[in-house]
Amino acid sequence: MEIIGGLIGLLAAGIGIYIAIKFTIGVAFRTKPNPDALVLPAHELKSKFLLLGRKNPFDVMESPDKDFDIQVRWEIVDAKWREILGKAWKNLTYTAYISFDEEKKAVKYYERLIEKDISMAPLRIEKESYVQKGFQIDKRIRSFLYGIKEDGSIGEVYSYDFNPNDIKGVMRQIANENGWFFELHLSRRGAKKK
Numbered sequence: 784m785e786i787i788g789g790l791i792g793l794l795a796a797g798i799g800i801y802i803a804i805k806f807t808i809g810v811a812f813r814t815k816p817n818p819d820a821l822v823l824p825a826h827e828l829k830s831k832f833l834l835l836g837r838k839n840p841f842d843v844m845e846s847p848d849k850d851f852d853i854q855v856r857w858e859i860v861d862a863k864w865r866e867i868l869g870k871a872w873k874n875l876t877y878t879a880y881i882s883f884d885e886e887k888k889a890v891k892y893y894e895r896l897i898e899k900d901i902s903m904a905p906l907r908i909e910k911e912s913y914v915q916k917g918f919q920i921d922k923r924i925r926s927f928l929y930g931i932k933e934d935g936s937i938g939e940v941y942s943y944d945f946n947p948n949d950i951k952g953v954m955r956q957i958a959n960e961n962g963w964f965f966e967l968h969l970s971r972r973g974a975k976k977k
Contacts, residue, residue: 811917812967814955822962825883829853831957841950846880850975855879855950862941865931869904877947882976889964892951893974917969922947
């Protein structure tokens with residue numbers, strides 16, 4: 784009986800390790816293409832994605848990183864204001880890295896959200912950084928701040944309503960309507976070009 788219990792424990796541990804590795808470098812979420820869609824070549828799909836940056840608050844560009852085809856960058860907030868006896872700053876930036884797997888007809892999508900806050904006063908500096916990597920499904924972030932602006936006036940320093948689906952939802956739809964899978968990846972490594 785002890786041997787069977789030990790084997791079951793080893794099997795469970797092996798399955799747990801497999802799942803952890805799979806989700807660290809693998810696909811976390813995948814949507815299927817429209818079965819009736821005409822499959823576009825990667826360069827044409829890439830052109831459609833690049834057009835998204837023209838009329839939106841985010842930039843869609845050729846990726847400066849050689850491991851990816853496209854990069855999306857959205858500077859959601861970059862605000863400075865005055866506090867009592869000091870100054871403060873907040874920055875929130877969303878970045879997505881996209882590659883095209885021509886063989887599997889899959890768009891690989893990896894995203895990251897970086898938030899930085901700094902508050903400075905006499906004899907004190909506070910700095911916080913927060914990075915969320917992988918994917919955030921349906922995570923909407925809303926925030927606002929009223930205070931003393933850099934020019935000394937009092938009013939709204941910043942206000943934002945950010946939803947990552949404003950970007951990836953459209954990209955997923957474009958990919959699926961043009962015969963491609965759309966994959967959200969938990970790791971940068973899993974979303975890289977081959």
